[in-house]
Amino acid sequence: MNNLKHIAIIMDGNGRWAKKQGFLKRIVGHEEGAKRVRELTIHASNMGLKYLTLYAFSTENWKRSDAEVSFLMKLMDKYLKNELKLFLDNNVRFDTIGDLSKLPKNLQERISYTKEKTAHFDGLTQVLAVNYGSKDEIIRAVNKAIKEGKEVDEKSFGQFLDTKNIDPVDILIRTGGDKRVSNYLLWQIAYSELFFTDTLWPDFTAEKLQSVIDKFQNIDRRFGGVK
Numbered sequence: 001m002n003n004l005k006h007i008a009i010i011m012d013g014n015g016r017w018a019k020k021q022g023f024l025k026r027i028v029g030h031e032e033g034a035k036r037v038r039e040l041t042i043h044a045s046n047m048g049l050k051y052l053t054l055y056a057f058s059t060e061n062w063k064r065s066d067a068e069v070s071f072l073m074k075l076m077d078k079y080l081k082n083e084l085k086l087f088l089d090n091n092v093r094f095d096t097i098g099d100l101s102k103l104p105k106n107l108q109e110r111i112s113y114t115k116e117k118t119a120h121f122d123g124l125t126q127v128l129a130v131n132y133g134s135k136d137e138i139i140r141a142v143n144k145a146i147k148e149g150k151e152v153d154e155k156s157f158g159q160f161l162d163t164k165n166i167d168p169v170d171i172l173i174r175t176g177g178d179k180r181v182s183n184y185l186l187w188q189i190a191y192s193e194l195f196f197t198d199t200l201w202p203d204f205t206a207e208k209l210q211s212v213i214d215k216f217q218n219i220d221r222r223f224g225g226v227k
């Protein structure tokens, strides 16, 4: 059995899901996708996972229409408001990675409030990647180190990243059929097992997550060594 602490997911395919279902608006897919976030969080929490890191909005997603960007910001706010009870009932800590300073003020406040209310929990940590870009994170980390006048090594550099104190990613999943990482967790996936599925995010159920985990358990993880 492999040790499994951290699953990261690129939740892709919401727009295509909506189109496939015959909806005219892509946003219906985002709404359905939020339901899977809930379902997978419960599953991850029940199985004793430590970190579930979900790509919700990338530094590149600002290129989308104003209407879609503003819908996504509102959806994240609504999601956090609704999910607080789920976090409280399931011992789930909430955290984020990404540059929050560019988000609408009300969303920034909702995020800090949710973090505060769940800070003492020690079960699953759900990490939402919001206005997250791995290159942006690395550059911010480098500048922090320079400001502190510090030379870094692999271990100490990790402490300047948004993911400080979070274990490395064991499993990276991308739904939606594309095989790319889209500026997600470049440092943190150095030794992750990668899973790409054609399933669109709103169809990615807890059962499908479990089947990825089952496959992961049969992988020989050598980390450069010999067994």
Ligand code: IPE
Pocket: 011, 012, 013, 014, 015, 016, 017, 056, 057, 061, 072, 176
């Ligand atoms: C992922 O689904 C959600 C976000 C990037 C916010 P998309 O909106 O990218 O859906 P597709 O990939 O266009 O189908």
Ligand code: IPE
Pocket: 010, 011, 012, 013, 055, 056, 057, 058, 060, 061, 178, 180, 182
């Ligand atoms: C990646 O999906 C970002 C999120 C899931 C938040 P995108 O749909 O933005 O990625 P690309 O544009 O296909 O690479």
Ligand code: MG
Pocket: 012, 013, 014, 176
């Ligand atoms: Mg996409």
